Amino acid sequence: MDKKIILAIESSCDETAAAVVVNGREVLSNIIASQIDTHKKFGGVVPEVASRMHIEAVDSVVKAALLEAGISIDDVDAIGVTYGPGLVGALLVGLQYAKGLALGSKKPLIGVNHIQGHISANFIEHKDLKPPFVSLVVSGGHTFIVHVKGYRDFEVIGQTRDDAAGEAYDKVARALELGYPGGPKIDKLAKQGNKDAIEFPRAKFQDDTLDFSFSGVKSAVLNYLNKAKMKEEEINKADIAASFQNAIIDVLKTNLFLTCERKGIKKIAVAGGVASNSCLRETLLEEGKKKGIEILFPSPILCTDNAAMIGSAAYFNYQEGAVSDLNINAKPNLKLGER
Known part of the structure; x- marks a missing residue:
């Protein structure tokens, strides 16, 4: 070659x-x-x-x-x-x-x-990986489930309709005064908490779509904190972090494995900054084992x-001959697969 x-x-x-x-x-x-x-x-x-x-x-x-x-x-x-x-x-x-x-x-x-x-x-991390597979791209700015049909052939199956998952992490971390970036801070704190302590909402759409919405769970956490402050109640930050993270990961997991079921695919490649979240990794690996689906992650640096x-x-x-013109412009809202 x-x-x-x-x-x-x-x-x-x-x-x-x-x-x-x-x-x-x-x-x-x-x-x-x-x-x-x-x-x-x-x-x-x-x-x-x-x-x-x-x-x-x-x-x-x-x-x-x-x-x-x-x-x-x-x-x-x-x-x-x-x-x-x-x-x-x-x-x-x-x-x-x-x-x-x-x-x-x-x-x-x-x-x-x-x-x-x-x-x-994932092509760097896993040298033998080839399409087709399902990818979950989850970061501070993006949340997508993608059916990767070819190296340049993508079908977006689900995406966020409001906040990206990582964005919700950052906003909740700020409300909990944990600092920036919020993802690693919440992941670390959640290990000390009870994920079932508080039942935060999981958004599910009526139209059978596999899209996401994370503004509801973010608002629920902020409301919980405001009510506790007004009543001068003690809060357990670790329980809040664990319960919030559980709600986010639960929705990601549900939609991701539903995609595999609908597409008949047995391989998932996770990507994006939130892919280094330890709880997300553990949850998806465990579910993959149960369902006989291979779960791949890149190294944290990737x-x-x-x-x-x-x-x-x-x-x-x-x-594939996709060379750009020198007059190519920046596209802040570029869609996946857009030519």
Whole structure:
């Protein structure tokens, strides 16, 4: 098989990242400049600050990725870059840099959907993984169940109609004064609590859809806290965290395994930042064992935003001739499968 080397750039939110990936599955370098410590002070990502920090970091991150891989731009076959979905200002930084690099080096440019990138993280982690399979993409900005029919062929089966799961985690963590980012904080605290202590709602739609809604459970937690405050009652933060997390994971699990049942598929690949949540991993692995369904996860470093996953997706796009024009624009609301 011909060796195809992709240099990939990711800047859709609060990580400036660059990576060198061979044939979509072998990572030669994966450099990430995280902005978490900066945004922590604000309790969430500030788009203007994120864009400015991407501008400051992108050149050195790309150079570090090439250096660590032991190659120069001349050795690269194509340049992959995230062009959506995400924060428009943040996306533009990586995209404009990639365009300049592609133009200057006369290399093809490959635009990558960020969600496709998350799914593709599993192709790096699991070298033999091939479609079809079902993927759960769950992060701070996104919650999707996807039927992955091919490397570039996706059918969205379910998605959130309001808050993403990770967004609900962040908002509840803020209300519990746990700090940012909320996901890991709640996951850790929940281990000390009773998941059955409080019955928080699970949204189910009447129309037989496998979509999600997490604003109800988030509001229920906030209402619970407000009532306790008004009555000057003691609260058990660990029980609240465990019960909230149980409600979220219960819905994710139910819809995910229903998808497998309806599609007749016995393989699930989980992706996105929330995929590193220990309770989600345990719950899905346990349910998979019961139902005879294989459950795959990427390593934690490939769950959060990174450029290696973009390099993997870019390779499969490139193999199918999906090369982008240099006038490609950032699309903050890009849909999965949109061409």
